[in-house]
Amino acid sequence: MKRIIYPLLVLVASGLSARAQTPKATPNLNLEFEQLAKQTRQPTGWWVPADNGYTVTADSVNPHQGRYALRLQSTGEVNTKAFGVASIKLPVAFRGETVTLSGFLKTENVQNGYAGLWLREDGSSSTLALDNMSKQNVRGTTSWQPYSITLPLEKGAESLVIGGLLTGTGTAWLDGLKLTVDGKPWEQAPVRLVPHFKAEQDTVFVRSSGITLGSLSGQQLENLAVLGRVWGFVKYYHPAVARGEFNMDAELLRVLPRVLASSSTAARSQVLSAWLASLGPVPACPKCREPDPKSVRLQPDLDWLMDKRQLNPSLSEQLTFLRRNRNQGPHYYVSTVPRIGNPMFEHESSYAQVPGRLPDDGLRVLALYRYWNMIAYFFPYRYAIGEDWQRVLPEFLPRFVAARTPEQYRLTALALIGRINDTHANISNDSVLTAYWGAYFAPAQVRFVEDQAVVTGYFDPQLGPATGLLRGDVVESVDGRPVKDLIAERRPLTPASNEPTRLRNIARDLLRGPTEQVRLVVRRNGRQVPLTISRYPSNKLNLAYNNGTLDPAASAWRKLPGNIGYLSLGTIQSKDLPAIMEEAQGTKGLIIDIRNYPSDFVVFSLTKYLLSKPADFVRFSAPLATYPGLFLSSSLLQVGSGKGAAYPGKVVILVNELSQSQSEYTAMALRAVPGATVVGSTTAGADGNVSAIVLPGNINTRISGLGIYYPDGRETQRVGIVPDIEVKPTIQGIKEGRDEVLERAVEGIKNSE
Known part of the structure; x- marks a missing residue:
């Protein structure tokens, strides 16, 4: 959403040295x-x-x-x-x-x-x-x-x-x-002086954990679940870990066999208590105070520290003391972005050199622990996941252990990632998953319209029509499999903040596969039509999604019939706004289309033409690095310079499920314009700067790392930008090549006269 910049951990008294590079x-x-x-x-x-x-x-x-x-x-x-x-x-x-x-x-x-x-x-x-x-x-x-x-x-x-x-x-x-x-x-x-941390010298497990886990008993699963919680808490709270004195991956892999072998809560707690003590004494922290409750958006979820079923009194007391005397300095494993605030996870090994591309049992358990704790302590929308995140850890333990191929491991990780319900979250640039989904794409664009998979356009002007597919065709089966079955199968493997966006992502890959041809059955004018069409590598097609009616390469600005201005942010450049807005002054209304991803950041450069005075439009929540799991609310941010006269016409904003992240942030700002109307359908529900995560096996994913809220405290995450006037495309409109959302916006401006 904004340019991302990050700090370096500063040199501290212990845990690292420095030398001239x-x-x-x-x-x-x-x-x-x-x-x-x-x-x-x-x-x-x-x-x-x-x-x-x-x-x-x-x-x-x-x-x-x-x-x-x-x-x-x-x-x-x-x-x-x-x-x-x-x-x-x-x-x-x-x-x-x-x-x-x-x-x-x-x-x-x-x-x-x-x-x-x-x-x-x-x-x-x-x-x-x-x-x-x-x-x-x-x-x-x-x-x-x-x-x-x-x-x-x-x-x-x-x-x-x-x-x-x-x-x-x-x-x-x-x-x-x-x-x-x-x-x-x-x-x-x-x-430059380069810091060197003790943690970097602990390289025993750089290629393998040496841990093999067979079938796990109920006691062993409970032991591993408790270990995952305790390990993550210590990782982010302990001052010595924060100073870079301990490689927490290696610490986990050393203590895991002993915890696994524990026969009771008491035995397990004794092992964990001794391990915690081995990290050194935790000094008293007079600065560790609770923040003003009025500024807190989200509290840490740490009730389990007092759960006698998980921890004996001695271990519970140790961990509670650590909470009260937590790290207050820079952290080896996490920092926050200056002037923005989303987390940046540091010094996390990708274990990319693991032979066979399948991390062993211990490293797969590490992957689960790493991700689960990052969400527990640094995901601003933990409360909006839709379930108790504490229950997810024991559910996925046997699934990660049971994954026996690179494909199974990645699909299990993808299912875990999907449980946070964040459209920003997925696995990117992964050759194993590319092979799983297939390297060949049909040259036809599919979207869910009226709850059906509908052909809405083409990814190539020649190859698309050559398939025989027509706009408005309803895809009923792919290689003999009903679309409804494919949806059910892919839903848990398609991370998204809400159902419209999940279906958007399923539709994108619905005709994708491992072969150069695919058999389809489509319904056209009430009849079933069987087709066998060609698929192509991605470099043969322009796979950019669009609304199927407007040329995405066309000028960002144009005048529509009836003296109505139309501005697409998909091709906008801030430098062009002065000339555009000067020409727009004489129009009856201005339609701003954000059914795309803005090509430039125009939140402030555009709204200064639309507002006569500054207006509140957003507040943020960001993690407090010195109190992991706690998120503080920011002050309100405004748009509008208050200089000069505002655009006098009606402003209409177009959105749909293609509107995501910066698109949604921009829509929030434009909604602050008095009398502005949002037309279309619910957006992707993933707003806020993203934070990257790497898991063992070089799995790359990310999360929405910053909380985004309206001035009254309502979030857009999962909810999306809810339109004032809901308008969705129809199959008939697709057949006729109409943009029904744009038509409704034009109608609204004409009727507002």
């Missing part, structure tokens, strides 16, 4: 592309992906300086998710306030995308900052021009990735790149 030799970044690999004609030291619809080579005909420029060119087989890129990575072995990448760009016939330099800062577990020049929107045909991008050099940055990219079609050249830190060549920047 001095590379043996300054690497040659080959920023002018004068050194080439003989076989590929690509710059030496640079990474270029293969077979993604783009060629990247040196060009001796069009250099800006020297002998060569780097040329990125589409081959015609690209989609909106692909991009041509060349990049090089270097360690952040220097200090400074800002880092700048500059260079020269030239373009030729760049369409449906843009060209740019790009600069990314990576931390220990995720991306900290990124600029890819998307907002500068360099497209079309341009001569050599200088460009630069600058980012704050985040203290948590461990590496930089720099280079150039091209999205869409056409050709781009780059040349003469320079990397500077605080305006000086990066090689001349001061050497």
Whole structure:
């Protein structure tokens, strides 16, 4: 929703040391592309992906300086998710306030995308900052021009990735790149001190836990459930763990066999009590006070600390003391984003090197514990999950243990992720799941309309119609399986905040599969029609979802009949708003379409034209890092500058299940405009900045990490943006190529005169 930046844990008295990071030799970044690999004609030291619809080579005909420029060119087989890129990575072995990448760009016939330099800062577990020049929107045909991008050099940055990219079609050249830190060549920047933690030296279990779990008894399952709760609590509350003195993955794998073997609550508590004591004494914390209840949005769920069925009195007392004297400094495993507040999980091993891509039994239990505790302590919508999160841990223990293949393990993890009911949560970029769902896509777009799977458009203007599928066809079966059965099977494996969005995601992959053809039965004009259609790899299609009636590549602004303005945020650029809003002043009404993902962040730049005075529109909740599980509410945030006259016409906002995250946040801001009307259907219900999570086996997922609320305290999570006037497409409207939601908005403006 906003640019994400993160801090580095500062050096503290114990648990780590620091040394100057001095590379043996300054690497040659080959920023002018004068050194080439003989076989590929690509710059030496640079990474270029293969077979993604783009060629990247040196060009001796069009250099800006020297002998060569780097040329990125589409081959015609690209989609909106692909991009041509060349990049090089270097360690952040220097200090400074800002880092700048500059260079020269030239373009030729760049369409449906843009060209740019790009600069990314990576931390220990995720991306900290990124600029890819998307907002500068360099497209079309341009001569050599200088460009630069600058980012704050985040203290948590461990590496930089720099280079150039091209999205869409056409050709781009780059040349003469320079990397500077605080305006000086990066090689001349001061050497950086790098922290070293004791936890990093504990590498016994880096490849395997050595733990094998067979069939588990009731006592053993109870032991493991209690261990998961205690381990997570200690991980996030203990001051020594926070200082980086202990590798908590390794601590878990050492104590797990002893806890598993415990024959009673007393025996289990004795093992856990001794383990907790081994982490060292917990000093008294005079600063550990309870916050003002008025500022608290969500309290930690820690009633189990007093549960005599789980813990004996001695262990309960130890843990309660730890709660009262919890860590108050920086934390090795988690921090919060400055100026934003969502959590960033750090120093979490992906165990990507695990042989066979299936983590062993101990590491799979670790995966469950890691995720379950991250949700328990850092998910702002824990209360809105729809069930008691405490019960989920023992339910999934036998399922994680029983997973015996990489596919079973990932599907089990996906089912767990789905239980938090967050559309932001899923598993991304996973080759095992790609093979499970299939690598081939039908060139037809399907959405659920009137509770049926309906063809609403095409992902390719030639291949789509060639299937014989028509807009308005109702898909009844796929490869002999009824659609209703496929929905039931895929529902628990499709994370989403609400049912409309779950069906949206199921529809996207309904015709996907592992083979190049698929057999369908569709209902058309009351008759069943059997079809066998071709499927294609993703790079053959433009898989961007749209509403099926408006050209997604069309201009963001246009005038509709009746002197009504129409503004699509899917292709908006903030720099164009002054001219757009000047032209809009004479219109009877303004329709703002957010049935898409905004191409630019316009919450403040757009609303200043629509409000005559500032208006409250949102408040946030964020975790308190020094009190895990507790979330504090922020003050209200306003939109509208209060300068100049506001747009005088009627404002109508269009939303549907495609409206997600930044789209929903933007709709909240626009709803603050007096008299504004929201038309359409419930949105995705996933708002707030996301936080990345990595699980053993290199499973990458994320959560909504920041709570988003209306000024009166109502959340949008799961609920979505509820329209003032509900309008949904109909099958008949799809057949006729109509946009019934837009039609209702136009009608409303005309009737408001």
